[in-house]
Amino acid sequence: MRVRNRHSRIFAVPQEKVGALIDTLAGEDDRLWACEVWPAMRFDRPLGVGAVGGHGPVRYSVESYEPGRSVRFRFSAPRGFDGFHEFTLRTTEDDETELVHLMVLRLRHPAWCTYPLLWRPMHDALLEDSLDRTERELTGTVRVPARWSLYVRLLRRVISGRWPFRFSSTKVPPSRTTAIR
Template sequence: MAVINIHSRTLPAPLSQVGVLIDALAGNGDRLWPISGWPPMRFDRCLEVGAVGGHGPVRYTVEGYQPGRWVRFRFTGPRGFDGFHEFTVHDAGDGTTTLRHLLAMHARGPARLTWPLAYRWLHDALLEDGLDRAQRDITGQLPRPARWSRYVRLLRTFAG
């Protein structure tokens, strides 16, 4: 099963200001990854090609990294996640920048069930919380924060 999943937010800031959010992922100054109620993103070293880590049961290796612009993570787990996810920044014009997260994979074996039934829902909620965090960091405000669906709240009770 092919999976393409995109989340993005256009922020009123130059590319250089939004790009540093990518550079700080999993570090002490991380202002993008949601920290409240989600497994932290961690690596065996600083954010660089070859770093190994992940968040919760989702494991990956940093496959590509261009500071201030792009980072790609190649999945190594859970079983059946054959693909990658990445953060990129794009100049949207008029002093705005789009921060984008792309997940592209083939769900194989057990992931043909676990992705659509659980991981997708949790992934979507986590990404929207992260984009909220980025928006709050860049603008100082968040007029409409993302809300978890009942299903996400139910899944989170089972996830512990």
Template sequence: MVVNLHTRRFAVGETATGKLIDSLGGPGDRLWPRKWPPMRLELEVGATGGHGPVRYRVESYVPGRLLRCRFLRPRGFDGYHEFTALPGPDGTSELRHVVVVRLRRWALLTYPLFWRPAHDAALEDLLDRAERELTGTVARPARWSPYVRLLRALA
């Protein structure tokens, strides 16, 4: 079982952070990083969408709070990914993204070689975008590793 977690805390309330989740995949998307294949998704339970070769179905959606999508592709990914806006202390909030997946067949090989490094880079870019949207700046921008730059060049 793989559990992959990315989080970032912001000095704004959870309502502002939740609005970023609510924009995901739509024409006014303020969350998905522009450096990656565009996200296309209707935010309603049962809708299908994705980005690049990744496809999923919306399993749960609580506006301003939670979006959970079940993987449809790539093959061998049995699980989900989820965005959550959580309240923090003193009026802060946290944006959390987690992947929980059981890998089967070829995914046991492709996840560590391709999917995990690409996913980690995309999620850190997404958190940078969230930080820029919410605060106007990014304190410590994410940097792609040489391996991620190679994967991107090959794609």
């Protein structure tokens, strides 16, 4: 099974401003990735070719990087992901800047099953939250904020251990709670 998943947003700012946000990925002052509500992107060294890391259980390495222009990551996990994801910039016909996130995968077992049920909905929500964060950084506001689907909210609850039907009376420690929208 092949997957081509694209998210993008157009900003009325020069490419240099958007490119500067790409360069903050996985840094202490990451201003593109929605790390306030999703696992932060982290690497074993600063963003650059050969850096290894990922976010949460998703692992990858930096395959190519053009500062201020693009970065491509090659997947190493979860199992069954054979492909890449990348951020790139494009100038539109109106001289605006389009930030594009593209993920291209060839799914193998077990991802042919887990991708549509788990990874795709979570990925889509994460990317839209990251584009919201980018828009807020560049413009000070978000015209149409992304909303998590009921399914994404349910997945986040199950994954975080905050399923409403707990089998014990033990409460979830406050340090493990995350805002659910």
